[in-house]
Amino acid sequence: MPFSDATGRRLLGRLREYMAGGGTVQERLDRTVRLIAEELRSDVCSCYVMRAGEVLELFATEGLSQTAVHVTRLRVSEGLVGEIAARARPLNAPNAWDHPSFAYRPETGEDVYASLMGVPMIRGGQVIGVLVVQNRDRRAYQDIEVETLETVAMVLAELLAGTDLIPRDELGPVTGNAVLPFRMEGLALNPGAVIGTAVYHRPKVHIERLISDDPEEELRRLREALKALRQSLDELIQTHVDLSGDYREVLEAYRMFADDAGWVSRISDAIRSGLTAEAAVRKVDDDMKVRLAQASDPYIRERLHDLEDLANRLLLHLTGQGMTSAQGELPEDTILICRSLGPAELLDYPRGFVRGVLMEEGAPTMHAVIVARALDIPVIGRLDGVFSRIAPFDTVALDAGNGQIFVRPSDDLRETFSESVASRQARRQAYLAERDRPFETRDGVPVRILMNAGLLMDMGHLEDTGAMGVGLYRTELPFMARPSLPDVATQTVLYQKIRDQAAGRPVVFRTLDVGGDKLLPYWSSDGEDNPAMGWRSIRITLDRPAVLRAQVRALLRASAGADLDMMFPMIATVAEFEQARRLLDVEVARERARGGALPSAIRVGTMLEVPALLYQFPELLRKVDFVSVGSNDLLQFLFATDRGNPRVSSRYDTVSVPVLRLLRQVREQCDAAGKPVTVCGEMAGRPLEAMTLIGLGFRSLSMAAPGIGPVKHMLRSMDFGEVKRYVNALVESSDPNPRRALRAFARDHGIKID
CATH class of the missing domain: 3.20.20.60 (Phosphoenolpyruvate-binding domains)
Structure with missing residues (x-):
């Protein structure tokens, strides 16, 4: 019997039951790979999880030798599994042994299996594992089978994200000594010097439901959320009519993304595969992150921030949270801590409250930086580990002209920095005179x-x-x-x-x-x-x-x-x-x-x-x-x-x-x-x-x-x-x-x- 959409939805339905069941993460993974092998009529299903040092470890398998579990490891780019992780794209190999990237691991007992299909497990725009099926006979897997395995991989990625198997989420607890002062350096994106209070930018929306039995209802919810999203963006742009010229054009171009038929179509297709509207948005967002991040064109990579912002806004409308998270009580000297920003996200905050922005990513031509220039907000980017090193409400001294920040500065340093800021202001007044x-x-x-x-x-x-x-x-x-x-x-x-x-x-x-x-x-x-x-x-x-x-x-x-x-x-x-x-x-x-x-x-x-x-x-x-x-x-x-x-x-x-x-x-x-x-x-x-x-x-x-x-x-x-x-x-x-x-x-x- 050929594989069909109905088969894929049945697989997701059963997967939901398996995930809701008890047991350890290992036991649930073991049950899951057996289920996938059964539904996809595959002789093998294996789950590899990314470990420290960019190594993929075989974590669960149905069909390969159980003695290889937690033993077989492949570096990123090594073997077909490593190739999938490196490229963040599916691989469909009718004869895996003939593929130039094939790497034989005798302990797995995979000698008898010819064909292989694998997909990356992606969360937050990063590959956290690889899901693979194999068959004894040589066969080219159907597109619908590849798409179904991608959807299952997305659901598994969400399961693994709640465990200790992958690195801590960017908004997790701050590690290390949280009281000692220290200095960080990044890329100066918009100059200025301020002292303020660290505030985390809106955290990623948490999705409760991943799988749905009613695609039509989910499509209806998507249409309503898109309508609300477009209306809210129009109101936001109208509120900031004083940002004229090129800055306004940035916002208008950003608004156009919300009408992109291809983006909406991909989300709709993911819903028809059996996902909820929220899970479909997340799946398409993660897929776009990986693909755009690999683009050679830096401008295209920077548009990723625009799409990510839109996806998060759409999720807020779907979950009924609205855009309230940026409108809560803020210190009047807020230093915003974020991974990246869409061009309209700075405008969500009350005017004058955000004094500076620190980003894990960022580039001089990204739209959010252009808007920050219009608002005269200093920005520093390329700050690796900023969430793990700066806690909410830490005092931060930001010298964006030199790409430096001082976290939890001592009283002496704060006094010196304040004097420096005052001196700069005095010099600016002298220049003006x-x-x-x-x-x-x-x-x-x-x-x-x-x-x-x-x-x-x-x-x-x-x-x-x-x-x-x-x-x-x-x-x-x-x-x-x-x-x-x-x-x-x-x-x-x-x-x-x-x-x-x-x-x-x-x-x-x-x-x-x-x-x-x-x-x-x-x-x-x-x-x-x-x-x-x-x-x-x-x-x-x-x-x-x-x-x-x-x-x-x-x-x-x-x-x-x-x-x-x-x-x-x-x-x-x-x-x-x-x-x-x-x-x-x-x-x-x-x-x-x-x-x-x-x-x-x-x-x-x-x-x-x-x-x-x-x-x-x-x-x-x-x-x-x-x-x-x-x-x-x-x-x-x-x-x-x-x-x-x-x-x-x-x-x-x-x-x-x-x-x-x-x-x-x-x-x-x-x-x-x-x-x-x-x-x-x-x-x-x-x-x-x-x-x-x-x-x-x-x-x-x-x-x-x-x-x-x-x-x-x-x-x-x-x-x-x-x-x-x-x-x-x-x-x-x-x-x-x-x-x-x-x-x-x-x-x-x-x-x-x-």
């Missing part, structure tokens, strides 16, 4: 200080900082915050808004710079061994000229009647610049032919990021209107050092003698050709480095908004003539530690670099 003063040195030498931006909301910092314009507008960030490629009309409106908010100040638009660590969700990627030096930036848009032409067309239309400054990123050869310039010329001719208004002037430059361009520099300078030194990429390529890798990023210094000589040479060649040059990136935004760059002769620096105040403070305290003489002498020296020498010089001459 200097906002309207000229950007010039003590001896009257003017320096052009510009701001880097990437979102519409960033433009408000022009007024806050007094910056003279935008030296780098990263056009790719709005592309990354949308679910599809924006058309010409959409881009034109965006660029017009940017120009409007600049209020007459110059804006230099950098064309689309994606690839590497900035892939778009609607562009597929095959994965690259070295994406930072792979198919990225101008290489992509020259290979896909329609994308570059559409962007250029939008920039031309948005700049009609005004000056347009634009530059191409990641140019490695003069020929690449010429090719990109020709595409611009085609669009200019096209606009002129259609009678469209053109910019009053068009200035075209390039980023200097690839060292190869230095050996073509004289030829390049004859073709460009200006140059922008992209210090971040230029220096990492110069030293062959990944600046994002903490093991090697500290092995070179941005003010080492080779760097200073290179930059002085670039400035001298630009001056000789009469072409303006600006230094962009992190180097320009740090006072010591900015002082050094000015001493090398650079008169234009572009930096992130937080760096403008400190750099201006430094600028107005330095004497250009003194700094120039010292820096140029240092360039000619062989000093192994120029940074130390520069610091000593600044201190001796009253230059404010701290």
